[in-house]
Amino acid sequence: xxxxxxxxxxxxxxxxxxxxxxxxxxxxxxxxxxxxxxxxxxxxxxxxxxxxxxxxxxxxxxxxxxxxxxxxxxxxxxxxxxxxxxxxxxxxxxxxxxxxxxxxxxxxxxxxxxxxxxxxxxxxxxxxxxxxxxxxxxxxxxxxxxxxxxxxxxxxxxxxxxxxxxxxxxxxxxxxxxxxxxxxxxxxxxxxxxxxxxxxxxxxxxxxxxxxxxxxxxxxxxxxxxxxxxxxxxxxxxxxxxxxxxxxxxxxxxxxxxxxxxxxxxxxxxxxxxxxxxxxxxxxxxxxxxxxxxxxxxxxxxxxxxxxxxxxxxxxxxxxxxx
Amino acid sequence: xxxxxxxxxxxxxxxxxxxxxxxxxxxxxxxxxxxxxxxxxxxxxxxxxxxxxxxxxxxxxxxxxxxxxxxxxxxxxxxxxxxxxxxxxxxxxxxxxxxxxxxxxxxxxxxxxxxxxxxxxxxxxxxxxxxxxxxxxxxxxxxxxxxxxxxxxxxxxxxxxxxxxxxxxxxxxxxxxxxxxxxxxxxxxxxxxxxxxxxxxxxxxxxxxxxxxxxxxxxxxxxxxxxxxxxxxxxxxxxxxxxxxxxxxxxxxxxxxxxxxxxxxxxxxxxxxxxxxxxxxxxxxxxxxxx
Numbered sequence: 001x002x003x004x005x006x007x008x009x010x011x012x013x014x015x016x017x018x019x020x021x022x023x024x025x026x027x028x029x030x031x032x033x034x035x036x037x038x039x040x041x042x043x044x045x046x047x048x049x050x051x052x053x054x055x056x057x058x059x060x061x062x063x064x065x066x067x068x069x070x071x072x073x074x075x076x077x078x079x080x081x082x083x084x085x086x087x088x089x090x091x092x093x094x095x096x097x098x099x100x101x102x103x104x105x106x107x108x109x110x111x112x113x114x115x116x117x118x119x120x121x122x123x124x125x126x127x128x129x130x131x132x133x134x135x136x137x138x139x140x141x142x143x144x145x146x147x148x149x150x151x152x153x154x155x156x157x158x159x160x161x162x163x164x165x166x167x168x169x170x171x172x173x174x175x176x177x178x179x180x181x182x183x184x185x186x187x188x189x190x191x192x193x194x195x196x197x198x199x200x201x202x203x204x205x206x207x208x209x210x211x212x213x214x215x216x217x218x219x220x221x222x223x224x225x226x227x228x229x230x231x232x233x234x235x236x237x238x239x240x241x242x243x244x245x246x247x248x249x250x251x252x253x254x255x256x257x258x259x260x261x262x263x264x265x266x267x268x269x270x271x272x273x274x275x276x277x278x279x280x281x282x283x284x285x286x287x288x289x290x291x292x293x294x295x296x297x298x299x300x301x302x303x304x305x306x307x308x309x310x311x312x313x314x315x316x317x318x319x320x321x322x323x
Numbered sequence: 324x325x326x327x328x329x330x331x332x333x334x335x336x337x338x339x340x341x342x343x344x345x346x347x348x349x350x351x352x353x354x355x356x357x358x359x360x361x362x363x364x365x366x367x368x369x370x371x372x373x374x375x376x377x378x379x380x381x382x383x384x385x386x387x388x389x390x391x392x393x394x395x396x397x398x399x400x401x402x403x404x405x406x407x408x409x410x411x412x413x414x415x416x417x418x419x420x421x422x423x424x425x426x427x428x429x430x431x432x433x434x435x436x437x438x439x440x441x442x443x444x445x446x447x448x449x450x451x452x453x454x455x456x457x458x459x460x461x462x463x464x465x466x467x468x469x470x471x472x473x474x475x476x477x478x479x480x481x482x483x484x485x486x487x488x489x490x491x492x493x494x495x496x497x498x499x500x501x502x503x504x505x506x507x508x509x510x511x512x513x514x515x516x517x518x519x520x521x522x523x524x525x526x527x528x529x530x531x532x533x534x535x536x537x538x539x540x541x542x543x544x545x546x547x548x549x550x551x552x553x554x555x556x557x558x559x560x561x562x563x564x565x566x567x568x569x570x571x572x573x574x575x576x577x578x579x580x581x582x583x584x585x586x587x588x589x590x591x592x593x594x595x596x597x598x599x600x601x602x603x604x605x606x607x608x609x610x611x612x613x614x
Contacts, residue, residue: 023380024371025552026474026520125540134523135477136540184329185337231488232344232374232514235495241344242472242481242515244371244378246331267474268373268481270496270513270526276332279383301388304333308383 001067003116005149006100009061013211014120014139014151015113016052018263019128026267027137029247030130033111033211033263033286036171037075039315041115043322044072044092046159051119052129054145056112058289060103061145063114067097070117070158074165076109076287077172091164109172109287117158120151132264134212169318173284176202176293179260180281180307183298185249186240186272194222194255198274198296205292206257211264214285215257216294222255222274234270242270248277250296258296260285280307326399328392333383336391339376344483344514347407348375349471350593353556354405358398366391372556374471374481374515407593413467413559413611415585416509416518419570420444420460420531424505429529435499443528447494447511462492463530464562466604468516470554476523478538478552482516482560487600500526507533509562516560520552534573535584545580553584559591561611587611 015038018031032038032055039049054061060078072092073080080087081102087093089112095101101114122129122139131139140149187195201219208215224237233239238255245251245261251271252258260277262285277285278299288294299307327339338355341348356372359379366385371378381391421444433439438446448459468482475481484491496512504510504525509518512527519525520538536544537553547553565573576582587610596603 020368020380023369024473025478026476027478027552134521135538136521142540182330182332185331187329230341230343232483232493233342234513239496239513241342241375242373242513243339243376244337244373244474246335246337246378246380248332248334266476267371268472269475273331276330276335278332279334301330301333305383305388308333312384 001069001118001153002150003153004064004066005061005145005147005151006064007062008145008147008149009056010059012054012056012061012145013131013133014052014122014145015055015130016128017050018130019126019138022126023267027126027135028132028264028267030128030132030138030211030263032113034075034113034283036283036311036315037111037113040090040165040318041072041074041113042119043318044074044090044159044163044165045070045115045117047115047117047119047156051115051154052122053116053120054114056114057110058106060112062100062102064100065095065097069095069153070161071095071101072115074113074115076112077107078112079104079107088164090170092159092161094161108174110289111286116153118154118156121154122152134264163322165318166321169314169321171284171314173287173292176295177284177288178295178297179277179285180297180299180304181250181275181277182301182304183275185246185275187274189224189237189272190274191223191225194224198222199298203258203294203296205288205290205294207290209288209290211262213259213261213265214288215259217257219258222252224255238272239270240272242268244268245273246276248279248282249273250275250277262286278304278307280304280311328395330388331378333388334380336379336381336388336395337376338378338395341375344375346469346483346593349469349483350407351402352377353409355395355399355402358402359395362394362398364391364394371474372472373474374483408590409557410588410590411557411559412586412588413561413607415561415563415611416533416535417563417565417569417573418464418509418531418533419565419567421456422532422570425508425529425532428501428503428505431503432497432501435497435501437495437498443510444530447492447528447530450494451492460564462490464564467607468560468562470556470558470560471515473552473554473556477520478554479520480518480537480554480558480560483514484516485559485596485600485604494528496526497528500524504529505532507536509533534570534577535582536577543580544577546583557591559589559607561608585611
């Protein structure tokens with residue numbers, strides 16, 4: 001079966017859990033920005049948890065189904081409508097051949113995940129169906145979906161209608177966000193005062209926020225510890241000899257606007273980094289809208305691992321609920 | 324040189340072999356990452372060597388970060404003793420310097436540049452002490468370059484010039500990065516040369532363009548049919564200046580899928596290289612051109 005794309009939305013891409021193993025070549029892991037929401041969407045429709053879904057940003061697509069299927073929409077609060085009739089988010093519903101799925105305006109969050117029973121069945125490239133537009137990999141010809149596309153869907157009976165992830169098991173930013181981070185990498189390059197300011201200041205998500213990274217504005221510029229720049233680094237104190245960038249690492253070009261690298265990160269470059277957002281908070285970043293107030297909070301490794309366990313437990317809770 | 328270890332969140336260990344760039348630091352990074360690969364440590368998911376540093380990504384559900392750190396430190400000792408010799412290849416990459424496409428792009432981003440009244444290559448020639456652009460091109464293409472990292476995006480090679488430090492070209496990156504760079508642009512930032520594998524953002528000074536694709540996600544290009552990425556760390560590049568006619572010819576060959584880069588297998592020995600840099604490079608060229 002196939003889904004006809006009447007309207008693609010803003011930047012709707014096909015995403016699964018990504019393609020690990022190629023970061024050393026500059027090909028990022030990619031995959032869903034909010035992995036928890038992708039897992040849940042697939043669980044709701046009875047797919048394997050890593051099946052490919054549609055990830056839409058800020059605005060939903062309009063899709064026409066050629067065969068019956070089960071569908072679920074998770075992540076951002078982007079209310080689905082079937083032939084104009086409202087349907088609940090985080091809840092499975094049946095779609096009949098010929099029906100049209102569209103969306104109301106975004107109410108909260110940034111990225112919604114549309115799972116279809118059988119999963120979106122575009123070809124696997126380097127182990128994943130995830131769209132990585134810069135490298136023209138995955139998805140539909142390595143790009144976001146476009147009007148007129150016909151998205152192939154795998155076979156699968158689909159789960160029953162009305163399966164739902166309870167509201168207390170979802171995770172969506174409401175108001176200001178705290179991002180936990182482990183200071184490190186080139187932290188020693190900034191002064192003690194600058195380090196204190198970084199955590200004291202309230203930052204806001206800048207309009208430049210996408211799958212590659214999230215930029216933040218509004219805090220005080222960072223002062224650097226004076227040094228003679230090492231050979232090969234470049235003259236700005238925020239420059240380093242080009243190195244690898246961890247996912248979630250916070251680089252601050254020129255010391256002014258922090259950028260947190262995300263799933264489609266560039267794998268390396270010449271800007272210093274002052275630490276890394278912990279793995280447990282990466283999904284949350286994918287749901288932050290521009291202008292969201294943000295504080296960075298320092299944690300240690302024990303706290304980071306504890307938070308990671310809690311995220312695993314939250315997903316286990318959903319699995320148990322839906323089994 | 325002592326390695327500096329730092330955790331990148333709960334999933335990465337970042338290791339700086341040296342603050343400054345050198346081939347010694349590169350070889351140390353390469354030998355440790357090779358040792359990590361061979362050790363097959365459970366939980367390692369990505370091994371990323373870089374110019375003078377490297378990064379390991381791991382699954383903290385499989386191995387505790389402290390244990391991963393211990394494993395890496397134990398491998399460092401063995402890697403110290405490794406020889407700085409690698410079996411690699413030298414590749415001729417044609418470059419059309421001062422081409423119309425990078426020229427059009429650099430003119431569009433003039434307000435982001437250190438010297439809006441000059442082109443990137445004029446600026447680079449001047450600040451590196453060359454009277455003319457031609458002399459700069461001679462310096463850029465006269466000695467080979469070493470691929471010291473692959474990354475940023477889609478198989479983009481970072482290259483380190485194989486001359487003594489005093490002669491190495493150094494240029495700053497753009498004041499603010501461009502939002503556009505033509506695919507296959509040849510440029511420099513800091514001491515690193517690069518070929519932009521795909522079109523996109525960039526901050527390096529742009530000097531020219533190569534007709535030779537280095538990334539093909541569809542693997543239709545004959546010399547990329549085994550793998551979509553051409554370069555790997557340790558490859559040696561010799562730029563060959565070409566004019567418009569040769570450029571157009573090569574592009575036609577690429578389109579007909581008959582273009583094949585001139586390559587030659589070599590063993591590179593850092594110790595021998597450092598004893599007589601120019602002599603060693605001359606021998607590498609003999610291998611490539613067979614004269």
